[in-house]
């Protein structure tokens with residue numbers, strides 16, 4: 001079986017992290033986002049994953065070489081000359097997806113995280129016999145997503161992308177099984193699967209929805225990234241408890257890379273991910289935050305509700321909080337207060353930032 005992951009897009013909502021690294025490669029719970037997906041696809045029996053990319057081919061090619069070997073799965077890059085939207089890439093990869101075997105394939109948005117019940121989705125799709133089956137979930141504010149109206153057996157009567165008025169609280173989770181037949185509807189041009197393809201398939205009564213069990217999050221923006229981390233760590237707590245940190249310095253769910261070093265008298269957690277080669281000094285307090293690879297937090301600093309980019313440094317007795325996002329290689333001097341700042345890569349913060357702002 002094959003799968004296609006929609007990797008393109010600039011990832012603007014996750015800046016400044018995406019100024020250094022394409023969104024799908026930003027580490028979520030210490031692994032590039034799409035690795036969570038590729039591993040789940042491999043587990044359900046996929047032998048080839050097609051990455052549909054629109055930008056930064058060099059980075060993705062390096063990624064392919066490394067992870068193809070590490071995960072033992074074929075990774076094919078399908079590169080667009082211009083961004084083809086969310087449906088165009090399927091037409092571009094038509095020959096790969098429809099190789100005559102008439103086999104169903106998966107399509108995933110690259111920024112969604114959940115427990116990936118892909119086998120259940122596949123079985124559901126086969127039992128309904130439509131052209132496509134979507135995983136759907138319930139959210140509080142459906143207006144930011146694709147919304148579906150379904151019948152009791154899961155048949156989708158209507159699909160509406162980001163409707164202004166409330167129609168339903170069931171939304172498209174960005175994970176599909178499609179039959180090759182659906183490709184006949186997709187032209188080779190920039191086009192949206194949500195705005196052009198799904199509404200038409202639904203109108204023909206051939207689109208289905210399966211309700212997702214467990215957590216789900218689109219982690220394409222900072223607040224949701226942290227919320228998604230908290231949900232993901234709780235799921236790890238239930239399913240693979242031993243991979244979380246334990247000991248008197250930890251509270252709640254904390255994921256710490258084995259190479260990270262931590263000082264004495266720290267209080268870490270809940271909902272913290274500490275990346276590879278991080279160094280944390282004595283008496284540090286961390287909660288609801290992500291430290292990407294190579295971050296240094298000096299003694300008695302506090303980081304709350306924030307994301308710290310690769311190789312950034314936080315000075316002693318400093319306090320970083322309120323959705324601060326530090327890009328790659330940012331330095332925060334000792335004894336500063338950083339409140340809700342977005343700091344671009346390679347900057348040195350030398351004075352406190354009292355109110356949320358962007359530091360260029």
Ligand code: GDD
Pocket residue numbers: 006007008009052053054080082083084085086089108109110111112144145146147161171172173174194218220
């Ligand atoms: N290859 C390629 N080319 N990929 C693209 C392009 C493109 O031109 N444009 C966007 N993508 C990828 C993005 O990288 C992402 O993985 C996926 O397509 C969806 O784009 P987003 O920009 O993240 O869309 P969204 O979050 O606003 O909405 C989508 O996801 C929601 C669930 O999170 C829609 O599918 C909604 O219906 C859905 O509810």
Ligand code: MG
Pocket residue numbers: 109111218220
């Ligand atoms: Mg998204």
